[in-house]
Amino acid sequence: MNAESLKGHLDLLVLAVTSAGPIHGYGVIERLRERSQGSFDLAEGTVYPVLHRLERAGLLEHEWSEASGRRRKLYRLTPAGQARLVEQRAGWREFVDAVESVLRRNPWPQTA
Amino acid sequence: MNAESLKGHLDLLVLAVTSAGPIHGYGVIERLRERSQGSFDLAEGTVYPVLHRLERAGLLEHEWSEASGRRRKLYRLTPAGQARLVEQRAGWREFVDAVESVLRRNPWPQTA
């Protein structure tokens, strides 16, 4: 998977995963890896800053939980976050359609 | 359209557009705008550096043409560029599938 291909789409993924219910950072990583069949194997240094950014933007909120000595920061979508997720999904659709329609008209490299 | 969403996918688009036959930088911009129904309205400062980078990488080559006092730099895919295009297409497919499968399992924000 291309190094840069995620740029601008990570927020969508994190918001989507969060929309299924409260989840902590490490869990986000696991869930993305599972659901993408291993295509998205994100570093912690990738995911945590995203969560912080989304929270600063008011799209997520968190509460701490403690289970068997393990503290977890459980994130949940705010109403603003849900709205943003809807926008992001629409943007994703538009983006995919745009790329596909460019690819469609230039089907495959002509062997000269 | 998201500001960053193109990152990592621009090469694919430019290679695809170039695969249809020799084309100059300005033409790449126009063709992408047309074929994406206006979704991709790229700045020259976006496209020219990409063309230069792709050429440095051996994926494109150019020749100058002169028509009615207008000089154009016509780019063409090299064999390596064609191979790269095939790879990039596959990568794009994988990327879309991965994102979609994340989105599929988290259908829409639950109105809690």
Place this chain on the structure above:
DNA sequence: GCTTGACACCTAGTGACGCGAGGCCTAGCA
């Protein structure tokens, strides 16, 4: 007891790259 690895959090710095802003030139039209 000690080490290793999974679980769980964090941040500073780097590098890639799309894009805005600017500059240069010709042709055509008002």
Place this chain on the structure above:
DNA sequence: TGCTAGGCCTCGCGTCACTAGGTGTCAAGC
């Protein structure tokens, strides 16, 4: 004369994924 469209270019900025490094708990194996 000035403006717009066509054509080329580069520099600098900001964003953001990622690397590398740090802290701590707990369970399993030696």
